Amino acid sequence: MGEFAQFYCCYFLQSVEHRQSFYIGSSPNPPRRLRQHNGDLVKGGAYRTKRSGTRPWEMILIVYGFPNKIIALQFEHAWQHGYKTRFIKGEERIINKKNSGSAGRNIHYKLALIRQLLNHPFFKAMNLGVQFFNSNVTTLFEQNKFGISLDPCYENWNKINTSENALSLSRYDLKRLTVDDLSEISEQNKDLVSHFYNSSIKLDELRMKRYTERAMDGVLTCGLCFIMYNYTSEDESLKPLIAFCTNEDCDFLSEVSCLCRKFIAEEVDERDKNLVLIPRGGHCPKCNTLLEWTTVIKYSSMLKEISRK
Ligand SMILES: [Zn+2]
Ligand SMILES: [Zn+2]
Structure with missing residues (x-):
C-alpha cells in the first residue's frame, strides 16, 4: 500500500543555534529529509565536534497537500524567490530585489510569503495545509507583521495547525545553548515531524484499504x-x-x-x-x-x- 501513499510538502528549516539561518526545501518524506540535513550529528559523538555550523536544523513548519512533486517544486521556488515570483503581483511584493539585505532573510518575511502564496488562486484550489512544529513560530505567523490577510478558506477548512506538544524554545537560553539543549531540541523536533508524517501516511493507508475492499x-x-x-x-x-x-x-x-x-x-x-x-x-x-x-x-x-x- 505504501507506494500509493503520496505526500509532498515544502519545509522550512531554522538553525537551532543560529536563529537567523533558514533553509527552504521540498520533499515527499520530511522526517527523512530532516535526518539528511542533520546528518548523523544528532546521534551522539560526531555532534560534539561540529558545533560551529548551522546544524542541527529544526523543521519549524511544513506546507503540505501538494498533489504532485512538480507543484511542490513550484511552491518551493516561489517561496525562495519571493522578490520575483509570478505568484505574487509586482505591486504586492514586500521585497522587489534579490539583494535586499537582512529584510529578505527575515523570518517575518518568509512567513508573509507563505500567506501570499496560499492566497494565490492556483495554490488555493489545492486545499494546502500548514503544520507548525514550533509554537513560537506559530505566534510569529499569527502576529502577521506585514499585515497580509489569509483567505478565510484556510480557517474554514481548519488548515493551519500546530502540533500537539509543539516545541517552545522559551525555556532555553538561546544565546547559550548547551550541547544537551541542542540535542534535546533536535530530538523533539524530529519526533514531531515523524509523528505528523506517519499519521498522515497511516490515515491514507487505512482509507485506501477500506476503499479497495469496497470497490x-x-x-x-x-x-x-x-x-x-x-x-x-x-x-x-x-x-x-x-x-x-x-x-x-x-x-x-x-x-x-x-x-x-x-x-x-x-x-x-x-x-x-x-x-x-x-x-x-x-x-x-x-x-x-x-x-x-x-x-x-x-x-x-x-x-x-x-x-x-
Ligand atoms: Zn458520509
Ligand atoms: Zn452517478
Whole structure:
C-alpha cells in the first residue's frame, strides 16, 4: 500500500543555534529529509565536534497537500524567490530585489510569503495545509507583521495547525545553548515531524484499504444517479472514478463526476458558478461529513491506479 501513499510538502528549516539561518526545501518524506540535513550529528559523538555550523536544523513548519512533486517544486521556488515570483503581483511584493539585505532573510518575511502564496488562486484550489512544529513560530505567523490577510478558506477548512506538544524554545537560553539543549531540541523536533508524517501516511493507508475492499465487492451503485458499475470487471467503462466518504462509519459512494456537479451547485452562493470548474468540497450526501475535493480526487485516482494492475 505504501507506494500509493503520496505526500509532498515544502519545509522550512531554522538553525537551532543560529536563529537567523533558514533553509527552504521540498520533499515527499520530511522526517527523512530532516535526518539528511542533520546528518548523523544528532546521534551522539560526531555532534560534539561540529558545533560551529548551522546544524542541527529544526523543521519549524511544513506546507503540505501538494498533489504532485512538480507543484511542490513550484511552491518551493516561489517561496525562495519571493522578490520575483509570478505568484505574487509586482505591486504586492514586500521585497522587489534579490539583494535586499537582512529584510529578505527575515523570518517575518518568509512567513508573509507563505500567506501570499496560499492566497494565490492556483495554490488555493489545492486545499494546502500548514503544520507548525514550533509554537513560537506559530505566534510569529499569527502576529502577521506585514499585515497580509489569509483567505478565510484556510480557517474554514481548519488548515493551519500546530502540533500537539509543539516545541517552545522559551525555556532555553538561546544565546547559550548547551550541547544537551541542542540535542534535546533536535530530538523533539524530529519526533514531531515523524509523528505528523506517519499519521498522515497511516490515515491514507487505512482509507485506501477500506476503499479497495469496497470497490472489489462487485457491483456498485452510484449514490447520486444510481447507475451501476463494477471495479472487478475487465471493462474500463464500468470503472469510473469513484468518490468515497472519509467518515469510516459511512458507506456513501458515488461517481466523482456526479459528486463534482453536486458540490459545484452547492457552492454557487460563494463563487460564480460559471467560473467554478472544480469545487473546493462539500458535505457527504449521506452523513454530512465535510469532504475536501482534493482528498476525494486523491483517493479515487489511487483506486483507479490499483484497479489497472
Ligand atoms: Zn452517478
Ligand atoms: Zn458520509
